Amino acid sequence: MMIGIYLICAYLISALLFLNRKAAGNNILIVLFCILQTVFTVYACFSYRETSLIYFTFDSLGLLLLITLSIITIPALFHSYLYIVRHDESPQSRALYFAAIVFLITSITAAYLANHIAVIWIFTEMTTLSASVLIYHHRNKLALEGTWKYVFICAISITFVFIGILFLSLSLQHAGSNDLSFANLMIYKDQLNPFWLRLAFLFIFTGFTAKLGLVPMYTAGIDAKDKAPAPAGALMASVLMNLGFVGIFRFYVIIAHTSLFHWANLIIFIAAFLSIFVATVYMTRVTNIKRMFAYSGIEHMGIVMLGLAAGGIGYYAAILHIILHAFVKSSLFFQFNQLYRTFQSKSIQQVGNYFKYNPAGAIVLLLGFISATAMPPSGLFVSEFLIFRSLFEGSYIILLVVVLLLLTIVIWAFGKNILKILFLPVTGLDETKIPKINPWESVTQYILLFTAIWLGLNPPDIFVRLIQDAVNVLTT
């Protein structure tokens, strides 16, 4: 019942934000939404494993990702507020931006908790709608191009998921049932027709890669994160990618109990490896900072899926990794706005010696770099190490060696660019024009980064148990 109230209230707030033109009203509504999101998350924690409104279940995976989302929501809205104020936006454009971002967060929340594949699909569609509004925020030619590509590729991938659902329903008819909830699929897992199930997995997997950011549909996300305002890009690079993971994971749980398990793992291995490869190639060439962060996300999703396909400890590590990655990547995107205000450029060539102009922000970038390349002491080091261990234990040695080589190249490329941004001065920079950045604006990034380190190195008991519970469904 509570989720119904939450959805109605949140969509109502989104509608009011859209209609409201006053700055004060806007701020009140944003704060209201933050409170609503937090209260709902707390409520979700207390009604663990309960089902609400038939189609939503507060299970471990949904809960973990929901908490991640709610933690990232508050800095996202805070930085959005700063962004809008600084850019002197018109009331219309401000209204549309905040309405879309609230709509996006609400839809992601609902999709995390959905226990029915069609419901996940509907809310994924809604995220496409709201994300496209955010990408088109600047209303110029390049933004339009990015939006068009995003919308078109997402429309095709959402159609793919739908085709997959149709095949799944054909497969389920062999079992004499027609309820597509995951619980019901689990009951009939032995009677599903393997031919249709195979097609269903191919289409659903391909469809969700657009959100997750894997080969083959990753391209749309890169342009989207580049053109959307950085606070919105932070959401797309973290929690929206997790949504793709949820879509694939929930279906993969069913597959893991059928005869198609090994075949599905092979598909995931191929897609994951190609993603890491593609990300490496682009990382060495990219000079746009935002796109560099976005490609790093592709690489991480590849690693996550490797962990999922390798099994064993990899399951645990995959979920840990996706949560920590969300914190790290969103903080890098939040930091990007300050970087852009300092240098007025996205290009690595025109950015440099950041330590001199904004030490607090520069440390965020440095910490974010250490975290994103999974060097100790970052939390991602732990999860990546566990994923490599699972690959080793699964005796995928050649794959492991190649992936490690590719990751070394990624670290080199990422490091080269970040160190250039931090230390190398650029010529011809007019220092009088550089604004003073308030170091307090970096506080949220520090909190997110330290959360990632803390959760990786010294995870609380309840956190570990939730992850274990989320992956237990795969093995039992």
Next chain:
Amino acid sequence: MTNVLLILFIISLLYVSIANRIITYVRVLALQGFILFGVTFLQLKDIQTWNLILILLETVVFKALAVPMFLGYLIRRNRITRETEPYLPHFISLLIITMIVVITVLLANSIQDTHLDKIFFIVSLSTLFTGLYFIASRKKIITHVMGYLMIENGVFVLSLAVGNEMPDLVNLGIMLDVFASVLILGIFLNKIGDVFKDVDVDQLSNLKDY
């Protein structure tokens, strides 16, 4: 009768592959809308009346009339040239689409399934791949959109195959149709027409990594 209509649907795909003018694409899309109307009417027997009416209305009003008319309006308003401008000659397109149909027929013959009328599977899968082929092989953005609409039609055919058992899936398919078409056609094609002078994919290559 259903089979006749579905075979007509496949023929429309072959016809569109050799079409030279964009307006032919629009007409074929309208024709496909009417064909889907017929198939829906004949196929969905065990469904509630109001639901059937909704689906029939969607096929006729939306697929067969509104979308083609709107496409025609867009073509006139943006002064899109009449040529389809494929990257490959028509003959090769025809050959490729024939190959797609043949391969899906072979694939369909390899499966044993009493729950599914195979012709639905053949039509929808070949429409899907034809649509993807159109997207890959045509130069104008508007032909990409038409390729996408064709994919939607193919998906609709597949959803009709399970429509008697799970009418909700047909409704979901309609939702997808309306949502994606409105988003793609209504907002962005309109905008793209305003911002870019000639609506060509070549103009959409400014987003780069450097």
